[in-house]
Amino acid sequence: MKALVIEGPDIVEVKDVEEPKVGPQDVLIKVKMVGIHPQDYYMTKDLTVQGHKIHPIPHIPGEEIAGVVERVGDQVKSLKKGDRVIVYHRIHDGTCDMCILGNEQLCRNGGRFGINANGGLAEYIAVPEKNVIKISEDISWEIAASLPASALTPYHALNKAGLKAGEYLAVFGASGNTGMFAIQLGKIFGGIVIAVSRKDRPWLKEFGVDYLVNLDTVEEEVKEITKGKMVDVVIDSVGSATWNKSLKIVSTLGRWVTFGALTGGEFKEEPMQVFPIYLYRFERTLIGVRGGKKSELHTLVNLANKLKVKIWKKFKLDEAPKALEAVVSPERDGRVFVEVT
Numbered sequence: 001m002k003a004l005v006i007e008g009p010d011i012v013e014v015k016d017v018e019e020p021k022v023g024p025q026d027v028l029i030k031v032k033m034v035g036i037h038p039q040d041y042y043m044t045k046d047l048t049v050q051g052h053k054i055h056p057i058p059h060i061p062g063e064e065i066a067g068v069v070e071r072v073g074d075q076v077k078s079l080k081k082g083d084r085v086i087v088y089h090r091i092h093d094g095t096c097d098m099c100i101l102g103n104e105q106l107c108r109n110g111g112r113f114g115i116n117a118n119g120g121l122a123e124y125i126a127v128p129e130k131n132v133i134k135i136s137e138d139i140s141w142e143i144a145a146s147l148p149a150s151a152l153t154p155y156h157a158l159n160k161a162g163l164k165a166g167e168y169l170a171v172f173g174a175s176g177n178t179g180m181f182a183i184q185l186g187k188i189f190g191g192i193v194i195a196v197s198r199k200d201r202p203w204l205k206e207f208g209v210d211y212l213v214n215l216d217t218v219e220e221e222v223k224e225i226t227k228g229k230m231v232d233v234v235i236d237s238v239g240s241a242t243w244n245k246s247l248k249i250v251s252t253l254g255r256w257v258t259f260g261a262l263t264g265g266e267f268k269e270e271p272m273q274v275f276p277i278y279l280y281r282f283e284r285t286l287i288g289v290r291g292g293k294k295s296e297l298h299t300l301v302n303l304a305n306k307l308k309v310k311i312w313k314k315f316k317l318d319e320a321p322k323a324l325e326a327v328v329s330p331e332r333d334g335r336v337f338v339e340v341t
């Protein structure tokens with residue numbers, strides 16, 4: 001089969017590789033669509049993601065996968081050839097305390113397809129039955145390939161932050177992969193949604209946001225919108241470029257949530273600085289989120305018809321190296337996908 005293969009630093013090519021083996025509990029998926037993330041590009045540089053070496057090398061990236069079941073192992077009961085599916089890309093043992101508690105994203109022995117095992121930028125991928133979720137005919141492949149990470153992560157974030165109807169939600173990086181779903185899900189949760197973006201993104205209005213705010217003037221604008229109360233839930237996965245601004249707009253009893261640091265700050269740059277009084281005097285909460293639970297992906301699938309995705313560019317598998325370049329392009333305005341078959 002054809003696959004995009006990372007052979008070493010900056011050595012990326014589409015080539016023929018062996019089809020994956022299908023164990024008794026595995027499902028072989030004919031990949032239709034893969035949603036591309038900046039990490040898919042960055043891992044080609046130093047073969048790491050968040051400090052962890054990708055595995056195996058040579059490596060097939062691609063963690064946000066949708067496709068059709070091609071074949072199932074002897075012990076697979078819930079799926080059959082032809083089923084439309086998405087992959088819950090968190091590798092999990094199902095037996096550790098975190099898995100038992102329903103937090104597979106925190107599995108003690110876990111990882112991710114596309115990082116700690118081969119991913120979906122290939123004609124086929126084999127994954128355990130427990131990682132596969134069926135989807136209905138009326139869900140587009142682009143939405144399907146946005147559910148397992150881009151939409152699931154903010155969905156988990158909103159669940160953890162407990163956004164309630166009528167509360168204000170501010171999303172930094174609102175036009176990004178996760179941002180565009182954070183704003184839509186925020187509306188579904190009943191929030192009043194403030195999209196914060198550095199660039200002019202008028203399409204965010206069509207995605208349901210109530211207020212479009214510029215990053216440079218966010219504090220003043222939010223003060224005006226909320227009549228000085230500020231924001232109940234703030235989602236900021238942009239990183240060190242924005243977190244000093246986003247921390248300033250959290251209300252009394254407010255919750256600030258992060259699930260990444262795209263612009264830096266994860267390890268090397270200046271850490272986020274918060275004085276304890278900022279938290280206790282106003283009963284504010286800082287929340288960290290890592291992907292989402294499998295149970296949440298099951299319920300998120302039911303909302304898929306209410307979600308839209310802004311597509312910037314789609315590439316064929318043969319052009320997949322270009323897709324990795326596109327996802328980090330400063331001109332990017334929407335999602336980048338690889339349409340595999």
Ligand SMILES: [Zn+2]
Binds near residue numbers: 097104110
């Ligand atoms: Zn586990």
